Amino acid sequence: MKAEFHLDGMHCESCAALIKETLEDTAGVRHADVTFSGKTAVVNFDENTVQQATLIKKIQDLGYKATVGDQRRGATSNG
Numbered sequence: 001m002k003a004e005f006h007l008d009g010m011h012c013e014s015c016a017a018l019i020k021e022t023l024e025d026t027a028g029v030r031h032a033d034v035t036f037s038g039k040t041a042v043v044n045f046d047e048n049t050v051q052q053a054t055l056i057k058k059i060q061d062l063g064y065k066a067t068v069g070d071q072r073r074g075a076t077s078n079g
């Protein structure tokens with residue numbers, strides 16, 4: 001499944017790269033896209049292997065804040 005997380009605490013592109021690497025090193029994660037400017041992580045993962053809570057904890061262990069984003073289709077961003 002695909003889930004979007006809102007991230008807080010990133011201060012540069014390397015933060016985004018670090019989060020991406022960490023997520024993609026996690027068993028069950030197929031692909032992760034982290035954008036520094038958008039403060040989001042879009043993660044494609046196998047929900048039978050890894051759970052959202054685990055992904056959030058991985059991000060928190062790095063020192064960032066993660067919350068589950070809206071899973072609606074076609075979400076728009078203002079601002």
Ligand SMILES: [Cu+2]
Pocket residue numbers: 010011012013014015016
């Ligand atoms: Cu940084």
